[in-house]
Amino acid sequence: MILTKIASRNIWRSKKRSFTIIIAVSFGLWAGIFMMAFYNGVIEQRINTAISSELSHIQLHHPEFRKDYEIKYHLPEGRKMLEKIGKDSQIKATAGRVTIKGMIASASGSSGITINGVMPIEEQKLTNLSGKIIKGNYFNPKKTNEIILSERLRKKLRLNLNKKAILTFQDEEGNLASGAFRITAIYKTVNTPYDDSNVFVKITDIDSLGGIPNEINEIAVLLKSSKLLDESQKKLKREFPKTEIQNWKEIAPELGYTVSVGDKTMFIFMGIIMLALGFGIVNTMMMAVLERTREIGMLMALGMNKFKIFMMIVLETFFLILAGCPIGIMLALVTIGITKRTGIDFSQFSEAYSSFGYSSVFYPSLSVRQFGIMIILVVITAFVSAIFPAKKALQLNPAESLKK
Amino acid sequence: MQETVIDAHNLSKIYDEKTIPVYALNKVHLHISRGEFTAIKGPSGSGKTTLLNMIGGLDIPSEGFVEINGTNITELEGNALIDFRLNNIGFVFQSYNLIPVLTAKENIEFIMLLQKRPKKETEQRVLELLKQIGLEDKINKRPRELSGGQQQRVAVARALAPKPQFILADEPTANLDSVSAENLLDMMLKLNQEENMTFVFSTHDQRVINRARRVITLEDGKIVADSAPTSVVHKETAIK
Numbered sequence: 001m002i003l004t005k006i007a008s009r010n011i012w013r014s015k016k017r018s019f020t021i022i023i024a025v026s027f028g029l030w031a032g033i034f035m036m037a038f039y040n041g042v043i044e045q046r047i048n049t050a051i052s053s054e055l056s057h058i059q060l061h062h063p064e065f066r067k068d069y070e071i072k073y074h075l076p077e078g079r080k081m082l083e084k085i086g087k088d089s090q091i092k093a094t095a096g097r098v099t100i101k102g103m104i105a106s107a108s109g110s111s112g113i114t115i116n117g118v119m120p121i122e123e124q125k126l127t128n129l130s131g132k133i134i135k136g137n138y139f140n141p142k143k144t145n146e147i148i149l150s151e152r153l154r155k156k157l158r159l160n161l162n163k164k165a166i167l168t169f170q171d172e173e174g175n176l177a178s179g180a181f182r183i184t185a186i187y188k189t190v191n192t193p194y195d196d197s198n199v200f201v202k203i204t205d206i207d208s209l210g211g212i213p214n215e216i217n218e219i220a221v222l223l224k225s226s227k228l229l230d231e232s233q234k235k236l237k238r239e240f241p242k243t244e245i246q247n248w249k250e251i252a253p254e255l256g257y258t259v260s261v262g263d264k265t266m267f268i269f270m271g272i273i274m275l276a277l278g279f280g281i282v283n284t285m286m287m288a289v290l291e292r293t294r295e296i297g298m299l300m301a302l303g304m305n306k307f308k309i310f311m312m313i314v315l316e317t318f319f320l321i322l323a324g325c326p327i328g329i330m331l332a333l334v335t336i337g338i339t340k341r342t343g344i345d346f347s348q349f350s351e352a353y354s355s356f357g358y359s360s361v362f363y364p365s366l367s368v369r370q371f372g373i374m375i376i377l378v379v380i381t382a383f384v385s386a387i388f389p390a391k392k393a394l395q396l397n398p399a400e401s402l403k404k
Numbered sequence: 405m406q407e408t409v410i411d412a413h414n415l416s417k418i419y420d421e422k423t424i425p426v427y428a429l430n431k432v433h434l435h436i437s438r439g440e441f442t443a444i445k446g447p448s449g450s451g452k453t454t455l456l457n458m459i460g461g462l463d464i465p466s467e468g469f470v471e472i473n474g475t476n477i478t479e480l481e482g483n484a485l486i487d488f489r490l491n492n493i494g495f496v497f498q499s500y501n502l503i504p505v506l507t508a509k510e511n512i513e514f515i516m517l518l519q520k521r522p523k524k525e526t527e528q529r530v531l532e533l534l535k536q537i538g539l540e541d542k543i544n545k546r547p548r549e550l551s552g553g554q555q556q557r558v559a560v561a562r563a564l565a566p567k568p569q570f571i572l573a574d575e576p577t578a579n580l581d582s583v584s585a586e587n588l589l590d591m592m593l594k595l596n597q598e599e600n601m602t603f604v605f606s607t608h609d610q611r612v613i614n615r616a617r618r619v620i621t622l623e624d625g626k627i628v629a630d631s632a633p634t635s636v637v638h639k640e641t642a643i644k
Contacts, residue, residue: 002510002517009505298501301462302562303490303518305483399462402497 025324095122102169136185297401406437494563553584
């Protein structure tokens with residue numbers, strides 16, 4: 001009790017110094033929490049974009065399909081599977097596709113691409129394809145052989161709306177198949193590599209051309225929540241044991257890697273911030289101990305044992321941190337709250353970001369778990385930093401200290 | 405026969421032992437009995453503070469040992485020594501050395517709190533001491549709000565509060581004006597008589613020397629004179 005009293009009152013003995021450390025803690029905590037939230041936002045945005053626009057949560061294929069992406073490896077009774085999956089209450093949207101690796105050509109050039117034969121209505125629910133259209137109109141059910149390609153491909157192939165592009169690919173029997181498709185719309189996403197390599201046609205136009213009428217070789221599943229991923233994947237594996245069922249991390253391991261690298265990078269940042277904070281605390285508390293050499297010597301002379309001296313310094317540091325924490329937390333929460341609504345705009349670097357599949361506007365977000373980790377990190381830093389000055393205090397000789 | 409509280413045997417403190425040895429204390433023998441009011445005088449550098457530090461367990465002798473009530477404190481180390489000081493020795497320092505963030509009352513009760521004495525006993529003792537030192541109205545004042553004399557009275561009360569075996573006071577009047585010094589001496593003499601508390605001072609101050617019942621004179625680390633315990637006015641006896 002007396003230790004707490006002395007430690008808490010000692011904080012205000014050197015107001016300037018205490019305010020400096022309180023500001024350092026506040027700033028460190030604010031920077032740490034905000035950095036974590038920002039990084040989180042960047043990663044979440046990339047993953048959410050990938051899931052909602054490109055991969056979906058889960059994809060089902062023929063077990064041989066992903067080896068060479070051959071059209072002959074379609075899903076037997078794929079449409080029945082699709083119907084069954086669509087009835088699951090955990091599923092937000094699902095759609096069947098015919099996905100083929102092929103080539104697009106115009107009079108000006110050609111490019112290797114993935115031809116996505118999609119079900120227009122289902123695909124709209126699944127990936128909001130029409131939302132990415134910047135020119136032209138979404139598929140018209142009454143028309144055939146329409147194609148939607150990206151702005152980048154359009155420029156590369158010097159094409160325009162209503163012009164024709166030729167798609168060429170191998171059909172089910174390995175023969176070359178090709179067809180002319182009229183450009184009905186141009187799309188643009190935040191992911192440049194994706195735009196460079198994906199075109200969309202109606203499934204009904206491509207399945208017959210590929211020799212697999214009414215068949216599908218890919219089912220994409222979007223869940224109501226990412227938390228349901230493992231459970232849903234297991235359930236689907238039980239239902240369709242002969243089908244390859246992969247989640248987004250398995251389909252695009254580089255995305256899962258992004259999360260793990262992101263976590264590590266974030267902890268390196270946190271480490272640097274905590275190290276700076278720690279040095280600040282050590283420096284300030286060391287000054288406090290050296291300035292109070294005589295007083296600490298007197299306390300030892302009077303009979304305050306080493307543990308109590310140690311605890312007094314640790315408590316003093318802890319109270320200083322405690323004073324800085326609420327300010328830092330408040331600042332961080334306010335900053336995150338505002339930027340979560342407005343976003344942080346890095347439009348001037350949009351080209352660079354989109355080449356890695358990122359949008360140039362980020363929305364910081366923070367989980368309760370991460371918030372807790374941050375607070376624990378600060379508290380640990382405070383305690384660890386308090387050890388050095390406290391040890392210094394313990395090394396003092398009372399008789400020598402009293403002379404100062 | 406009076407009970408011996410402090411028994412210092414052959415105490416020496418030697419600095420730079422390996423090069424040119426300097427004797428801060430040189431083979432000092434000292435016995436102090438309960439209830440004594442003893443002043444240790446001598447010029448600067450004569451070893452007064454060193455002797456007090458040895459007796460108080462704040463410094464380790466190069467030779468010899470100190471017994472307090474039969475306990476050889478020279479053999480005690482670390483927390484055992486700190487605990488011994490806490491429970492047996494009261495200190496009063498030249499520069500008061502109160503804890504600046506605590507009030508007068510909190511400073512007085514500090515040692516008793518460290519000793520984990522019952523709250524009621526501590527409260528009673530603190531109030532009693534505050535009355536004895538005449539600072540009941542300053543109970544909640546911090547040291548910076550008290551005069552030098554008042555601070556030293558609080559320091560004496562702090563040392564007295566847990567009723568230690570004896571009180572060591574290193575030049576307690578050095579920073580006080582004459583009125584405050586006289587008041588402090590009156591108070592300490594009164595406590596010495598009323599509570600039979602043993603006081604050992606180091607001092608230059610003639611006022612303290614005049615009122616001590618025993619005066620020990622140190623020169624170059626050696627006791628050169630030790631007056632027999634007398635009443636207030638002493639008479640020095642040269643040590644051959």
